Amino acid sequence: MRQSYKLIFERSHEGRRAYDLPALDVPAVDAIPANMKNEGKLDLPELGEVDLVRHYTNLSRRNFGVDNGFYPLGSCTMKYNPKINEEVCTLFEDMHPLLDEDMSQGALRLMYDLEGYLCEICGMDAFTLQPAAGAHGELTGLMHIRAYHEHRGDTARTTIIVPDAAHGTNPASAVMAGFKVKEIKSAPDGGVDLEALRAAVGPDTAGLMLTNPSTLGLFERNIKEIAKIVHEAGGLLYYDGANLNAIMGIVRPGDMGFDVMHINLHKTFSTPHGGGGPGSGPVGVKKHLIPFLPVPVLTERDGMIELDYDRPNTLGKVKNFYGNFGVIVRAFAYIRSLGGAGLKEASENAVLNANYIMNALRGVYDIAHDRICMHECVVTPTEDMMKNGVHTSDIAKALIDRGYHPPTIYFPLIVHEAMMIEPTESESRETLDEFIDAMKAIAVEAMEDPESVHACPKTTPIGRPDEVTAARKPVIRFVKE
């Protein structure tokens, strides 16, 4: 199986070409001034079309996506990406973003309608589709919190409280938005420690960032009390929507008391993750934050959708144009396919599948917090496995050899040796059963033949890579020898 693979630059032969253009039908001009002209030849590969096509086709075969198999990467919601959505999104590809409003009513209407659906699903009053990813949504949401306090002249509110179980993006986004971060310890079950929260809030509190269900896949039962503590202290409550897939049609962030939130369309609403993007991170707000939404805001007047830039208190813009429109179209199509009942069915089955796995692994692996979980569960190797030298990373590599993408590992940070398993609703019972059998077989192997587990993966194009060398002596581009 081991096989390294040439770079496209190593397949280049001078003079070959894969492109053509029509002959120039206007006079050629030499308009670029000499001091700004590139007289050299760009260092790009030269190859024929078939060789280029084979290069990328074979590269794709060295990759693993949801279409290849089970991908229970916790917190990432690797659900099936419907094929029809890949087709309908291309219908808008040739639209220039600066067409006059009367020429782009279909695209604007689609965005406007999606904002409405997201408001209903989340219990919020308004949405912006502009942010390009989850972390970008976090940043944008925090900018709303900042603008809100600034607008009230409440400039002392400079601190965002973040539980230690939070995604790493939460504290990083808070700092980018210009806040200080106060981290609070979680309760043993991964929920918010109410006493720690009470001790942390004060006149400097701008807000609290919370994921619910938590990063341990557990619903935060004290959410009403948490909202009360934060609001009474004058702060706002931010909902990290990474785990929204557990609760569609069951409970809404807006009804839990959250003031502002983001959604990952590429998680909950089934748009493909693209190998790490493009995603989309719409931000929802309650009424009191509407004045601060980024421009343009979509408004309806006389049956026409307009782009409103005249918003005196807007926080500005967080990217060019209106958002990752191609992703937005896919999420729209998903919601229209399923409707309200279908979205609830998706969440119910996501939660059912996660509990089914957790239940089956009980006694084989340790369960971080053994109570009904939401859409994901966190398990760890047993003490005996670890005494035998088999750790979470080894189990992950052993899963690869059995044809699975491993769960998220070593997160959340508050669980030692965590494996966060999120099956999603789109997996069948036999897929779950086969995965459970694989996990059980690895557990046996960990006790009987730990060396064999350490040798995994054996079936992949490369063995375990040397990450230390990669970081110490960075080689981050190809240079011809």
Next chain:
Amino acid sequence: MKSYVPNTLEERREMLRTLGLDSMDQLFSDIPEDLRLHRELNLPAPMSEMELRELMMGYVLQNDEGGLLFRGAGSYRHYIPSVVPQLAARSEFYTAYTPYQAEMSQGMLQSIFEWQTVICNLTGMEASNASVYDGATAAAESLLMLRDSKRKNKVLYSAALNPDVITTMKTYAHCYGIELCEIPVDANGLTDLAAVEANLEGAAGIIAAQPNYYGCVENMDAIAELVHNAKGLLVAYVNPITLGLIKRPADYGADIAIGDGQTLGLPMNFGGPYVGFMAAGGKLVRNLPGRIVGETHDAEGGRAYVLTLQAREQHIRREKASSNICSNQMLCAIMSTIYACTMGPAGMREVAEQNVAKAHYLAEEIAKVPGMKLRYTTPFFNEFVVDTELPAEQINEELKEMGIVGGYILPDGGMLWCATEMNSKEDIDFLIDMLKNIVEGGEEA
């Protein structure tokens, strides 16, 4: 009803029974009763795939894209070779996520290593990241690189940057507490060099575009010299499709090269997804935000690619990270890489030359229309500003009737026109005839 849940109702009941439960509702017993939504979500009814297709066509039919496009201003129509969408449609790529597990993600990791190399070679820089969201966020992220590497809180920017880029930078800068100083545009449509020099004191550097928003080719040599004399850094915001013909940022001494990769093989798509790129020289590598792929080896010595230099990133450093970015635009980056590799050095030069030729033909012909004249005489790439005697809105309204999307109307009433390799001489001549008719009609009225 459409559902992507494969298990039958009976299978779901059996699975519930293994948990000792007899209803889905019991799975949610942790959620306080009074918070729960005791009704169905109020959304349009579910529909079949066939109905969905019709629904989407209904939205499409509310659009009127026009037949002939002469508009750019930050989004450009270029020819996209078939190999680009065909290869990006490999679902091993697009249904994967961030390559956390290197052994089963070598395809994505190597593709990103190739993207980084393409960006380095196009810009002349030594290091590139795995992409950011778009050109505007690349500019916003570069503010942090400037501040952190120079430990100065003031940054100059050219007013001849794309307005969305400027607004995005201002939004971020407000949060960072960075002071932005705008350098005006001179009578030639270029960044005012005297104003650059006058404002450099205390500045970490300057961000300027090549070509700039008005299409003009800036004298980046001069800007670089000024900013380097003041020990500041030059961030060059470049349109990558120009780089077969216009000097690479490294060639005029830019310290950081950024921009939007949309022109490399990505459809206009009503504004996104596009891809931002960020490249820099040696010492600035550790200030780059986001993912970076590096080459290493496995235990048997085989070449391997991994996510590297992760000590900069949010999942390790949390509040001390160089940025909060997690997901970026990997698939778009692959598309742009495939585009650049399809074009190769000859294609990148030819497409740039064709853009210049088409835009100059368009400009010369427009200048012959009575009541229309080019605002600047400065060299330009594929865009230029025209001042008109008739109101620009009236001109565009009448062009729209002919299925033509005219130049973008600037806040001062000027028109920013664009031509690319996609605009044939025949189409340009048709546009010019229409413009002449409009002007004549306007005079009669």
